[in-house]
Amino acid sequence: MLSPFNLPDGIFLLITDELSSPADFLVHRTLISHIKEAKNAKSVVLSVSEGIERWKAIAAKSNVSLSQHITTGAVNFVDVMSHVQSSLDSGQPSLRPLFDLVNASLQSHDAPSLVILDDIASLQWIGFSLLDISRFTRALCGICRKANVTLLIRHHNVTPEEPDDLFRHVLHLCTYHLEVRPLSSGRSGSVSGEIALHPGMSTPPSAVKLIPRSSAIQYRLTDTGAVFFERGTGGGVL
Template sequence: MFAELNSILNSSPESFKQGEFILVSDRQTDASFLIHHFLSFYLRAGCKVCFLGLVQSFSHYSAVSQRLGVSLNQAREKGQLVFLEGLKESLGVLLQGDTSNGTPALDFLRDPSSGLRGLYDFVHGNIRGSEGRAEDWGPPVLMVDDLSVVLSLGVSVGAVLDFSHYCRATFCSELQGTMVILVRCEAEEEEEESDEGSERLQRGLTHQCSLTLQVQGLPTGYCRDIHGEVEVCWRGRCDGLQIQRKLFQYKVCDKGTLFFARGTSSAVL
């Protein structure tokens, strides 16, 4: 959890806006530090977190969270964290090939055209299942790292957008929870014309979300002291104000991330 980012987003584990859909996207760089931030943030806030880890193993997230002062193992044992380890589960689905074992969550691996309904049912079931029991966790949170990976597994952009719409209807509107989704944009500019692709997915999700954090590498290339730029963009929903943007540069450190206004890095001043 990065205190600086909390003050930028005007939130803290004690009080944060509910019903938000946060879209994290990156281009030519890696925005997973923000996923680690939000994971530790919502675990500290006492929310029930459902994490779909599609690109890394549980031990990876666990190791990073340990550094940020949150134990994923404990949270998992307490039932606060539901973790879908995509890499492990998908192996079971692909190698054994029969539907009896393994969750139906990853059914799309076998038949990409069927869409992500299985994955939604998994998420929905986990959140609904916990509702009957003691209500000791805060509003539910869904996190996905990263959603664009299902595109390369053959799922169409439309199916992914249907999935995110259902998640948004359930988490943000019905249960007043939060959603954090990471998507990766391919750097190719010429891709823009084609109708299927991560660009289109990102645009579709941007239409749905209420806050975007767009991470980009520096246009001038690699720099030791500034790792990239984050554009924070609040998309006005009910108030007449439309879109509000702020641009920061950041540097990922060992135990946190520094955010500063453009051109005010300690290496420059």
């Protein structure tokens, strides 16, 4: 699903990042890989804070025309704000329209095999309560799991040393937790950050190799994405 982590399909992958080490490249990499590698792949992208033009621009760097895939129906790009703004304006915030949209997609004959929610923290910032988001996430996870669809959710970790209640909630639901962090030693010209892979509360026994913080994979961002390498290997690409 997402190299070099070799994760299986049909999981709930939680990706967390921090202000100094945003995980945009992993979220976009997942969608692009899905489009390129999965035959007749369908996907739903629920984007809270990034507009379609940014998604198109990043995909173009990997020679993927997102516009074309949206036109053919391979990618259903959903501007979350356009679907929830009226409920926010009315003073009765509701994520039901988003859930109904994804549920309808999963019930169709050409159902998607990937659902991306980018990002869940912004839902809280724009006015949804922890209870609203928790119920929505649990329901979304449930229908994706039932349909054996891969669910990817990104959460911005504003206080990494003091995880918030929303993080605890999604951690309880996820299969794996991919943690993107800045270098503990500070900024480096050749290393952009590091990534650890942890089990979630619903992780089954499997052959997936977990990556603790002590042996985190490092990465360097490039114009077209990112390269990954083992710590101390001088940037040898995995």
